[in-house]
Amino acid sequence: MAERKMVATRDAYGLALAEIGKENPNVVVLDADLKVSTKTSGFAQAFPERFFDMGVAEQDMISTAAGLAAAGKIVFASTFAVFGSGRAWDQVRVSVAYTRLNVKIAVTHAGITTGEDGASHQANEDIAIMRALPNMTVIVPSDSVETDKVIREAVKFYGPMYIRLSRPKTPVIHDNPNYEFKIGKGEVMRAGSDATIFACGLMVSLALDAAELLAKEGVKARVVNLHTIKPLDTELIVNCAKETGAVVTAEEHSILGGLGGAVAEVLVENAPVPLARVGIKDTFGESGTPDELLAKYGLTPEEIVHAVRAVIKRKK
């Protein structure tokens, strides 16, 4: 398997934010006592007058972000994914989504790879509860290169957005710096005709690894980076389902209601084909290193390979 550079998406976020701060004086950033972890500290240092530390008060942070946006600011609000989604969900719902205000909820430490902090800090349900909100755009960048582009697009895009980032260094899978990121448009990263693997976040790199393994046994798996969970690229999903006849989803999130749930909804209504969901199987996580946890909770290339073999077997 290809040796890839390792960079954390949260680091890419912090760097992009600090640069954007220079270009756009209308951008303000809020954090809830986690600026060193979420990497908003770079922006905070460069533009202290446009950075507001809200303390350990996520609900207040989200509604305050809404007020700043109502008065014309482009607002990034950051904390850990569990708190930015769950702790402040009603504030996101009423103050941000219902009002369709220009608030970007950019959260880090999503998923099980948050690691040693354990279950209380591992957001495995956030995609589900965020995509259920009307007006909300939900994006899970696959690597640091894509994260940079997502953040720049987020500044140009008007409206609420949930951007889900990771703590650990993850493989950089986009080596073409000219890769064009488009909100709502999935990216076919590897051609194939036997099955399609839809993945998001760090699971895209594992899906590419899985496709490589499958190729050795003569199975041609297509790999699609579905970075935007909402609005979902239904056209691409339906086309891939029809062309390859079997689908696997892979996400660092519960198999309930996230990418797998979203793809399942589209398939059942438009192009029913065998589907298997790789993800956290409706359970809480625990402490451990990111790699140990990925292995223990079945987020591996091997698990994706099994799933692909299984859906191909179920083809008529």
Place this chain on the structure above:
Amino acid sequence: MISKEKTAELEAIAIKLRKHVVEMTCAAASGHPGGSLSAADIITVLYFHQLRKDPKDPHWAERDRFVMSKGHAAPILYAALAEAGYFPVDYLKTLRRIGSSLQGHVDMLSLPGVEMSTGSLGQGLSAANGMALAYHLDKKAGRIYCLLGDGECQEGQVWEAAMTAAHYKLDNLTAIVDHNKFQIDGPVEKIKSLTPFADKWRAFGWHVLLCDGHKIEAIADALEKAEKTKGRPTMIIADTVKGKGVSFMEASPLDFHGKAPTEEEKDKALEELCRREKK
């Protein structure tokens, strides 16, 4: 100081707004009359004396902004916006009807003049803080106002916001509590006491003013004092009566929190308000 003539004019407007509240909620057969009537004088002074605004240009960038944190008191805000010229008074009768911009709880996207969507209690003060922060950043002269319920102050987020406003020295923010002493399940003091209420806000770093929330001069005076206060936000605790202006609602505030008057009750209420109008 506000003049005698202006005071009389505002008193007349307040009665007019109360009549709208009674008529609207009766027509809708739902809505929250009690907490709308208790806020009528506060809203009147804000919308017809204090706020710098332009109903013909509701999005004027330099305007003062008002956040109705107790979003269920939508009827009194709608009455004020209509009388101030944001939309025709006749439209008030569409309150809570399907397709109407007059949503059960205020919605900024459907009605120009509404500055923040609320309804989930406890969020408005944070949003007002955000606006005040933005105005400070942009060096705008406009002020931000926010009205809360006393029951609402049981929400933890209100106190998070209280810390934020004091920490960031938001002296362009005036918050007002409609202290009518009732919530849905009973008297606020019995359900979960706020005492010592003023001291709590002081301890959180706020400049606190107490006033009679049904006296036009007192409200205007407090708002003026708040505007002159530098370096910290001001909280005006306005002593009010739930259902104020309609005797039978004042007498049973728990019955008229979220229940509209019937036709007969409406007529009775209007009769009383008209009598006051003539005085």
